[in-house]
Amino acid sequence: MPKQWFVIVNPTSGNGASKKQWPRIYKELKSQQFQFEYVFTEHKNHAIELVKNAIDKGFTKIICVGGDGTLHSVVNGILRLNIPIISEVKIGVIPIGTGNDWVKTYGISTNYKKAIEILKTEHTTPQDIGKINLTNTNTNIYFNNLAGIGFDGYVVNKVHKYKNLGSLAYLAGALLSLFSYKKPLLEISFNNTVLKQKTLLLFIGIGKYCGGGMQLTQKPDPLNGLFDISFVKNISLVQLLINIPAFFNGKITQHKIVENYKTSELKIKVAANQEAYIQADGELIGSGSFSVSLLPKALTFIVPKK
Numbered sequence: 001m002p003k004q005w006f007v008i009v010n011p012t013s014g015n016g017a018s019k020k021q022w023p024r025i026y027k028e029l030k031s032q033q034f035q036f037e038y039v040f041t042e043h044k045n046h047a048i049e050l051v052k053n054a055i056d057k058g059f060t061k062i063i064c065v066g067g068d069g070t071l072h073s074v075v076n077g078i079l080r081l082n083i084p085i086i087s088e089v090k091i092g093v094i095p096i097g098t099g100n101d102w103v104k105t106y107g108i109s110t111n112y113k114k115a116i117e118i119l120k121t122e123h124t125t126p127q128d129i130g131k132i133n134l135t136n137t138n139t140n141i142y143f144n145n146l147a148g149i150g151f152d153g154y155v156v157n158k159v160h161k162y163k164n165l166g167s168l169a170y171l172a173g174a175l176l177s178l179f180s181y182k183k184p185l186l187e188i189s190f191n192n193t194v195l196k197q198k199t200l201l202l203f204i205g206i207g208k209y210c211g212g213g214m215q216l217t218q219k220p221d222p223l224n225g226l227f228d229i230s231f232v233k234n235i236s237l238v239q240l241l242i243n244i245p246a247f248f249n250g251k252i253t254q255h256k257i258v259e260n261y262k263t264s265e266l267k268i269k270v271a272a273n274q275e276a277y278i279q280a281d282g283e284l285i286g287s288g289s290f291s292v293s294l295l296p297k298a299l300t301f302i303v304p305k306k
């Protein structure tokens with residue numbers, strides 16, 4: 001019979017902060033009477049395997065110690081199992097990442113003691129999940145916060161260089177990437193709409209925050225069965241610079257450069273010979289054409305009571 005909780009620690013997240021903080025987190029979990037086993041990830045996407053093994057052994061309560069990328073791997077590990085027990089699995093987070101964006105939607109503290117208090121309550125909510133199907137490889141990738149194609153995928157590809165800047169890493173990456181980015185021609189279809197243009201970026205939002213605390217989709221709701229879409233054809237360096245506060249307070253979504261839509265399914269075709277990177281939850285997952293669909297209330301997360 002497994003101990004109650006299975007803890008997955010990414011020692012590299014938060015630029016190595018997880019590894020440093022783990023002894024204190026371990027001690028706090030013990031003193032709060034958590035019964036648990038833990039394991040450190042050893043490589044990118046290792047959490048996918050670890051979570052599968054844990055659920056095979058009978059664990060149903062998973063704690064993710066890391067950032068959005070680690071949580072993304074945990075989510076993918078669970079959903080790839082495709083078994084009925086998924087509705088019994090509870091996912092909790094002790095956020096020690098760079099951006100820590102998913103936790104902001106729910107107000108989960110980045111103070112590990114406060115995060116552990118929330119885990120102790122085992123208060124849960126179901127949440128919608130996005131499913132991306134990459135056309136070229138017919139691969140499915142799931143996301144719990146936000147996916148995007150275009151400029152933000154390009155930025156995510158570069159942002160590792162700036163991780164020592166903490167939550168400003170994404171902003172620094174965006175400013176420096178604007179000079180070298182070439183807008184791909186995309187055909188984006190959903191409901192009865194087709195957008196066919198050279199595109200700076202397309203965001204597909206479930207959670208409220210991305211890029212280290214930015215709010216770039218208008219009114220996302222992780223439980224309403226709809227993606228919140230932001231579509232941006234272009235932005236100049238001047239517009240980017242003067243709107244930096246508007247990225248963080250969400251007002252950018254009311255700017256004329258941003259078109260907002262809601263849908264539960266969409267298809268994105270990238271024109272031949274054009275390059276378009278796709279990111280999901282801040283992780284670069286591939287490039288090229290793909291389709292996305294929403295899985296209503298597909299996973300259960302431990303969150304604070306409102």
Ligand SMILES: Nc1ncnc2c1ncn2[C@@H]1O[C@H](COP(=O)(O)OP(=O)(O)OP(=O)(O)O)[C@@H](O)[C@H]1O
Nearest residue numbers: 013014041042043045067068069070097098099100
């Ligand atoms: N042992 C490891 N060595 C190298 N990379 C790892 C290891 N374990 C996990 N990873 C990868 O590290 C990457 C970064 O992890 P994560 O996103 O959790 O932290 P972060 O980037 O600091 O935070 P955030 O995503 O919130 O900005 C992820 O792509 C994850 O798959």
